[in-house]
Amino acid sequence: MKRELQAAAIAVLASLAVGSVLMLVVGVSPVRVWGTMVERTFTDEYNLGQMLFAATSLALCGLAVALALEAGLFNIGAEGQLAAGVLACSTLGAALPAGTPAPIAIPVCLAAAAGAGGLVAGGVGLLKATRGAHEVISSIMLNFVVAGVSLWLGNELLFVGGATTGAPIAPGAELPHLGLGGSSVNAALAITLAAAAAVWWLRDRTTWGEAWRAVGRDPAAARSAGISVERVQVLAMTASGALAGLAAANLVMGYKHAFEDGLGRNTGFLGISAALLGRSHPAGVIIAALLLGFLQAGGLAVAELVPKELTEMLQGVVVLAVAASVPFVARARARAPKEAA
Amino acid sequence: MSVRRLLILLVAINAALFAGGWLFVPAPAPKAGAGVRVGIVFDVGGKNDKSFNEQAYNGLRLAERELGVVGTFIEPTEGVPRETALRALAARTGDDKLDLVVGVGWVFSSDLERLAQLFPDVNFAGVDYAPSSGAGTLPNLVGLRFREHEGSFLVGAAAGLATHTKVVGFVGGMQIPLIKKFEVGYRAGVAHVCPDCRVLAAYAGSDPRAFSNPPLGQQLAGAMYDDDADIIYHASGKTGDGVFAAARRRGQRAIGVDSDQFAIAPCCVMTSMVKRVDLAIVDLVREVIAKKFRGGMRELGLAEQRVGFVADEHNRLLLPPAVVNKVRALSDEIIAGKIQVPWQ
Amino acid sequence: MSRDRIFGLGAAVAVVALTFALEPKLARGVLSLAFVQATLVTAVPYVLAALGGAITERAGVIDLALEAKLLFGAFAAAAVAYATDSAYLGVAGGALAGMAIAALQLGCALRLGADQVIVGVALNLLALGGTRFLLQALFGEGANSPPCPGFGDAILANPIVWIAVLASIGVPIAVARTRWGLRLRAAGDRPDALVAVGVARRPRPRFAAGSPAARSPARAARSCRCRSTASSPTCRRAAATSCSR
Known part of the structure; x- marks a missing residue:
């Protein structure tokens, strides 16, 4: 624990320093920018809500990537799985009769979102398990396929009124907003926390989780221990895709209430960062998602002082800093255990 | 290097950067003109696209120069979706509260409708706004359409x-x-x-x-x-x-x-x-200043001298x-x- | 040819034929000289980036930061060409930017021991915001740089097309036939063997061998870029030996 804290402290301080240098480059006082950023994000409930909203999608995609990562699979296709979830969730939601009550509409749409994401990723897992196709390649390529299919379907069938937005979903399928100054944060936040808890339970408390992590550590050893590596790969990918697809609940059911081209674009890729930052642990992923969400919402809150590209850049800096500080701390402590302790 | 030494070094670097900024970077002058505040969100292409967004940007600058308004803008990217940007401007409160928020481009149409309902005390305008079917006119949303x-x-x-x-x-x-x-x-x-x-x-x-x-x-x-x-x-x-x-x-x-x-x-x-998106925006700002802003569609063409050839x-x-x-x-x-x- | 291959080829031909049958206009467009030219020009960045990726792949590393190198390379190429009014200097600037990213990648992964996958993802994220930030800082605009000098439409007079052609011949030969290539492949297939014969002390230098591919819109780079980017003694040694052919 102490080791993680030290690494986190180093990473945060280093990122702060890089950010401050960039701020000085554009000629603004760092104290002013950081101060405004923290103040506006945590005292203005609207900005706080926007941070939580961004973190919701990021956390789900992060959990998706983390889960696969622990089974030894690099799911780089959360982007496409999320897009599939958005497509399925919004199409089904719009097809439901307008009077569908929420207790039916919400589970149906959630299932559609998770199912579509799971289907796409499950296919990747199946290709890996049966044909040995590398999951990085097939999931990247499926990102393009899904994006192309949803744009095509949008243009042919879904878009209404000359815009790139589809018909609204049934009112019963809308997730309630949490208020917070008109921000977009909604009940999907609770779903996300439940999903994180479920992943944690599966991971640490069940034999399934044990099997996943065993395959992730050493497939050959897992196989000789009697675990079906192929089965684990397919299941882990499917579960991973379902989590990524669920992020559509936040975007479609809680936010746009309709299909829209490009909804959630880039979230799947940022989810990879959340998973890596959070070191694949569900709690870590949540914290990482909050941090990235803070940079996103805070970046807009200080858009007048510095270009918002600066905070976009900082997201990369933070990930890089964590990646470098963790092994640094590990090595420093291994070298001089007394000094560091 | 030990962990502790690195931490101390990093704290020192940050302190130096903060102090340097505090001492040597002058605080930006508060934007003059306590008058009307206008925010614009641009479409893909950005404010210097030498085309449509640039016209809108010129309009904002014209209004700043001639009418003394305080302008602010956001260029959305893939990282910051346009709706988030529009919402961030609409949700400003206190001293930063905006009197007019403009979305440049038809893509903002549905977002503007929803935000106009969500923030009834902010005035919105959409350039090339296309009303969604069934949406009634909102008192705080102007749609600009050019012929x-x-x-x-x-x-x-x-x-x-x-x-x-x-x-x-x-x-x-x-x-x-x-x-x-x-x-x-x-x-x-x-x-x-x-x-x-x-x-x-x-x-x-x-x-x-x-x-x-x-x-x-x-x-x-x-x-x-x-x-x-x-x-x-x-x-x-x-x-x-x-x-x-x-x-x-x-x-x-x-x-x-x-x-x-x-x-x-x-x-x-x-x-x-x-x-002439620029002139249309200046017209709108004038209405806001005179407190005569009324929601609804505005059709602008040759007769209004808002469309033409060079x-x-x-x-x-x-x-x-x-x-x-x-x-x-x-x-x-x-x-x-x-x-x-x-x-x- | 194996049955799988014949089947795959047949399927591809069938898809193309079906597309043309449904869209006859497309077929006319595809058979024109302009289309062939456009295809070649469009292919250039893919060819160069893929060759760079292939080098690292043979050395046993998936280079996830290709995107970052392309983005920063493109930015640097445009900015340098704009500033110096020379497309050739722009190409050089692009290649240098690609190498600078590779150096950063190396520094983090070798010197600091960071996970290469995380470093790759982080660099891509950095490039996404970073290029826009630089555009904003230098040109006051977040989307495009001002127009810069280029090489024009004629593909035969375009040096980058030729670089791509030469690279796609030269890289496979270098990888298959040279001492450098042998070591590169050994780093990917049997890193322990490299240690055993004294090329490297630890298995990690495979990253060094893999990193040199600097990519930019020009993507000129390959060969022994290691020397300039080596940041640890291990890497420098591996570089010195692998570059001394």
């Missing part, structure tokens, strides 16, 4: 009069009804003065990125010039840069859109169909006076209602 087909008709007529090969081209951005309006007006203008002229038309794509793809614009325009077109009109935002590049390379003529685009390629830009000392050599006179006559006929310009 681009009228301006396109005029440049179409100019092209029809000036072409040597009797083939002219049209390059559109994203294939949507809004851009179709430009094509339809242009075709009508060409046909009005030159019934046996051919019009080649192509679009750069079916998603918003089609407005920021100069290489594709160059390919499409190059193919048209190869097919004997000698004048190409574009309505494709930043993609039009490629059209001008193709024109420059082949020594052919092109027609700009939204702003006066002569300066991008002085060799070749014969005229431009201008859409004929000045710069493009004199490319656009002969005879053509200018004929086109001006057509303009008067449209304003008088003698010519009905089709738009779909």
